[in-house]
Amino acid sequence: MDILGLSFFYHDAAACLLREGEVVAAAAEERFSRKKHDFGFPRLAAEYCLREAGIGIQDVSHVGFYEKPIVKFDRILSSLLATAPRSYRAFLTAMPIWLREKLWIRELIRRELGYQGEVLFGDHHHSHAASAFYASPFEEAAMLTLDGVGEWACGGYGYGRGTELRLLRELRFPHSLGMLYSVFTAFLGFEVNEGEYKVMGLAPYGRPRYLPQVNQVAHLHEDGSLWLNMRYFEFHRGVRSFGPRFRRMAGRRGAGTAILTVASWRCSSCRTLPRAALCCTWLRGSGFTARHQREHRHDDASAGAGPDSRAEVPDTSGVSEVGPGMD
Numbered sequence: 470m471d472i473l474g475l476s477f478f479y480h481d482a483a484a485c486l487l488r489e490g491e492v493v494a495a496a497a498e499e500r501f502s503r504k505k506h507d508f509g510f511p512r513l514a515a516e517y518c519l520r521e522a523g524i525g526i527q528d529v530s531h532v533g534f535y536e537k538p539i540v541k542f543d544r545i546l547s548s549l550l551a552t553a554p555r556s557y558r559a560f561l562t563a564m565p566i567w568l569r570e571k572l573w574i575r576e577l578i579r580r581e582l583g584y585q586g587e588v589l590f591g592d593h594h595h596s597h598a599a600s601a602f603y604a605s606p607f608e609e610a611a612m613l614t615l616d617g618v619g620e621w622a623c624g625g626y627g628y629g630r631g632t633e634l635r636l637l638r639e640l641r642f643p644h645s646l647g648m649l650y651s652v653f654t655a656f657l658g659f660e661v662n663e664g665e666y667k668v669m670g671l672a673p674y675g676r677p678r679y680l681p682q683v684n685q686v687a688h689l690h691e692d693g694s695l696w697l698n699m700r701y702f703e704f705h706r707g708v709r710s711f712g713p714r715f716r717r718m719a720g721r722r723g724a725g726t727a728i729l730t731v732a733s734w735r736c737s738s739c740r741t742l743p744r745a746a747l748c749c750t751w752l753r754g755s756g757f758t759a760r761h762q763r764e765h766r767h768d769d770a771s772a773g774a775g776p777d778s779r780a781e782v783p784d785t786s787g788v789s790e791v792g793p794g795m796d
C-alpha cells in the first residue's frame with residue numbers, strides 16, 4: 470500500500486511517500502521551487518516522491534492531508550468574529566482565500582495531481598505525534614506535542630502503542646507556547662517562522678533581567694500548562710503578533726535595541742519557555758510513561774477542566790474522512 474502525505478498552505482509545503490509504513494521518499498517543495506519556505510501546493514515534491522518510489526499517482530491508495538481544514542476554519546472564523554470589529558481587516562483578507570482555496574483541499578489535490586482516490590484528513594497534532602512515534606523504534610511511548618496552533622490545539626500529550634495513537638489532553642488556542650515564541654521573535658525584529666533559531670542562539674549571551682515582564686504576559690500553572698494574558702497580544706485577531714500594551718510593557722525595539730538586549734529578552738523568555746516545555750508534560754501530574762498515562766487518564770479527566778486553555782481531547786481524533794468538499 471502506497472500512501473502520499475501532503476502539507477501545504479501554511480509554511481514549508483512538503484510531500485512524503487510511505488510504502489507499507491516505511492518512508493520511501495520525503496521532500497520540501499522549496500528544494501525544487503527554490504522559494505524559501507514555499508507554502509504552495511507541493512507538486513514538485515510529490516512528483517519527486519512518486520519518482521523515487523517508481524510509481525504513478527494512479528498507484529497511490531490514499532493521499533493524506535496533515536490537518537482538518539473545516540475545524541481550522543472554525544477556529545479562525547470564531548476568533549475573528551469574537552474580536553470584531555477590530556479584526557475586520559484580517560477578516561476581509563482571510564475569508565476570500567479560505568472560501569476560494571483553503572476549504573477545497575480535496576478538490577485541489579485531485580486537480581493538481583490528477584488523483585482519483587481517497588483523500589484523508591488527519592488532526593494537526595496527531596500528525597505531529599504520528600510523524601515522531603511511527604518513525605521511532607519504540608513500540609510504546611508517551612508523547613508531547615507543542616506548536617503555534619493547529620486546528621484549535623496548541624499542544625497536547627498522550628501515548629502511542631503499536632498502531633494506536635491517542636492524545637489525552639490539549640492546550641487550546643490562543644494559549645500557545647509556540648505563539649508566545651513567535652511574538653518574542655517578532656518583537657525582537659526577526660521574521661516569524663524563520664528567525665526563532667537566531668534568537669534562541671542569542672539567549673545564552675543574555676541575562677534574565679526581563680523575567681518579570683515575561684511573567685506578566687505568560688503564566689505557568691502548577692500542572693505545567695500555559696495561560697497567556699491576551700490583553701498583550703494581537704495574533705488572535707489575525708493582525709499583528711502583539712499589541713500596544715505589549716510594546717508599552719516591553720519598551721522600544723528597533724535601532725536602539727542592542728543585540729545584548731535581544732539576548733536578554735530571549736534569555737528571559739527562555740527561562741519561562743523551557744520550563745513550560747518541561748512542565749508542559751502536564752505528564753508530571755499524570756505520570757510520564759505511556760502506561761501511566763493510560764492508567765491515569767481517567768484521573769486526569771476527573772480532576773476538573775481547569776482554566777479555559779486546558780481541555781481533554783475528545784475521542785474523535787486520528788485520520789478521518791471529515792474534510793471539506795466531501796463527496
Ligand SMILES: [Fe+2]
Nearest residue numbers: 616617618619
Ligand atoms: Fe504544527
